[in-house]
Amino acid sequence: YQEHNMRIIPVPMTDELEKEALTDLILVHFDTTTPIYGTSLDIDIYHEGNKYSPIGIRKGELQIATALTVDRFYIELDNADLRISSIMLQDDPRNKMCYLKYGVLLEDYSISVATFFTGFIENVTKDSQANTVRIDVVNQLTFWNQTSLRKAQASCPWVFKGTFCQYTGSEVRCDKSYDRCLEYGNTINFGGCRFLPALAEKKIWWGKIPKA
Numbered sequence: 001y002q003e004h005n006m007r008i009i010p011v012p013m014t015d016e017l018e019k020e021a022l023t024d025l026i027l028v029h030f031d032t033t034t035p036i037y038g039t040s041l042d043i044d045i046y047h048e049g050n051k052y053s054p055i056g057i058r059k060g061e062l063q064i065a066t067a068l069t070v071d072r073f074y075i076e077l078d079n080a081d082l083r084i085s086s087i088m089l090q091d092d093p094r095n096k097m098c099y100l101k102y103g104v105l106l107e108d109y110s111i112s113v114a115t116f117f118t119g120f121i122e123n124v125t126k127d128s129q130a131n132t133v134r135i136d137v138v139n140q141l142t143f144w145n146q147t148s149l150r151k152a153q154a155s156c157p158w159v160f161k162g163t164f165c166q167y168t169g170s171e172v173r174c175d176k177s178y179d180r181c182l183e184y185g186n187t188i189n190f191g192g193c194r195f196l197p198a199l200a201e202k203k204i205w206w207g208k209i210p211k212a
Contacts, residue, residue, distance in 0.1 A: 012112040023105040031097035
């Protein structure tokens with residue numbers, strides 16, 4: 001239901017929201033090693049083939065900006081039985097997907113749901129005194145400031161016959177060029193930028209091409 005910054009509300013949900021009385025709900029899905037499916041209702045809910053069990057949602061806050069910036073939200077879940085913390089902290093949950101959904105219960109006891117936030121787990125904090133787990137989630141724009149640690153180069157950076165090269169033939173030397181890799185029939189594992197030398201002396205325009 002969510003595509004970029006456009007959020008679409010299903011028609012059944014719109015009709016239900018116009019009523020004076022309704023039962024709304026929150027669904028949260030953390031795609032951790034052991035997936036967590038939780039709902040704010042006190043009964044089990046089935047959605048898209050998955051069972052969402054009651055989960056204590058203490059509080060949360062959603063921050064969505066109109067500009068092209070990183071949206072984020074945090075949610076505090078009840079952790080009295082230590083189930084949430086044991087799942088979250090059994091491995092590194094960072095960068096695992098999270099889906100936050102809002103829905104309503106229809107007259108036939110089915111639900112109409114819209115996903116209004118999709119992001120990656122940024123941090124998990126356990127509060128033993130309050131028996132809660134706070135989960136901070138950010139959207140995909142958080143990765144825009146990452147830089148590559150690998151520099152572009154025409155020659156192949158892999159160690160000959162190493163893990164990434166994967167050449168297993170009888171040759172014992174390689175000059176790391178694409179032509180030599182082609183001779184060895186191993187271009188599928190070539191790690192260099194084949195066309196980089198051809199671009200070395202060319203002017204590359206960004207944006208509109210200026211008029212002559």
